Amino acid sequence: MSSHTPADDGFRAFVEQQWGPLVRLAYLLTGDRGYAEDLVQAALEKTHRKWARVSRMEAPVAYVRRAMVNTATSWRRRRRVSEVPLLTNDGPITDPYGSVEHRQQVVAALRTLPPRMRAVLVLRYFGDLGETEIAETLGCSVGTVKSQASRGLERLREQITPALERTRA
Numbered sequence: 001m002s003s004h005t006p007a008d009d010g011f012r013a014f015v016e017q018q019w020g021p022l023v024r025l026a027y028l029l030t031g032d033r034g035y036a037e038d039l040v041q042a043a044l045e046k047t048h049r050k051w052a053r054v055s056r057m058e059a060p061v062a063y064v065r066r067a068m069v070n071t072a073t074s075w076r077r078r079r080r081v082s083e084v085p086l087l088t089n090d091g092p093i094t095d096p097y098g099s100v101e102h103r104q105q106v107v108a109a110l111r112t113l114p115p116r117m118r119a120v121l122v123l124r125y126f127g128d129l130g131e132t133e134i135a136e137t138l139g140c141s142v143g144t145v146k147s148q149a150s151r152g153l154e155r156l157r158e159q160i161t162p163a164l165e166r167t168r169a
Contacts, residue, residue: 011051015044018061025065028122029072031111039075043067065123066137073115109159117152120145 019040026036046067047054054060110118119138123129124145131149135142 009051010055011048014055014060018064022061022064022068025122025127026068026072028107028110028126029068029118031107039068039072042071046071062133062137065127065129066139069115069119069123069138072119105160106156109156112159113152113155116140117148117155120148121152121156124149 022040022043023036026039027033030036030039043064047060047064054063057063110121113121116138120134123134123137124131129137131142131145134145138145
């Protein structure tokens with residue numbers, strides 16, 4: 001008897017192919033490895049329930065990304081007591097594009113941004129999506145994506161530039 005059922009037709013292969021990129025994206029959205037994996041699992045659970053429809057979409061991964069952003073936003077709203085990290089340096093998810101010298105400063109700066117602004121920057125610069133795809137993923141206008149990206153980059157510059165100058169001194 002095969003473990004493959006019509007209900008998961010292609011879903012397992014989709015998860016195997018997308019797991020790494022989705023977890024990296026979730027890590028950048030959340031700044032926490034465990035929370036990132038939980039976020040991906042929650043989004044994939046929602047996706048699996050609608051897989052018959054989602055699998056026929058032009059880009060099923062876009063559906064999962066939107067579910068991740070929406071779930072992360074709703075989790076953040078519901079969280080009353082902030083989590084206290086047990087490790088002082090929760091290392092980054094392995095990045096296939098190589099090491100980024102000041103990754104922790106970027107992730108820390110991303111954590112300070114409002115959820116939508118963070119999502120725009122993560123989807124644009126780490127998820128490699130265009131403005132139209134981001135607008136569709138977040139359910140907003142391209143103009144909103146542009147303004148959020150501009151403001152978010154400025155905030156990151158304000159936070160990261162002084163930190164880089166301190167490390168060079």
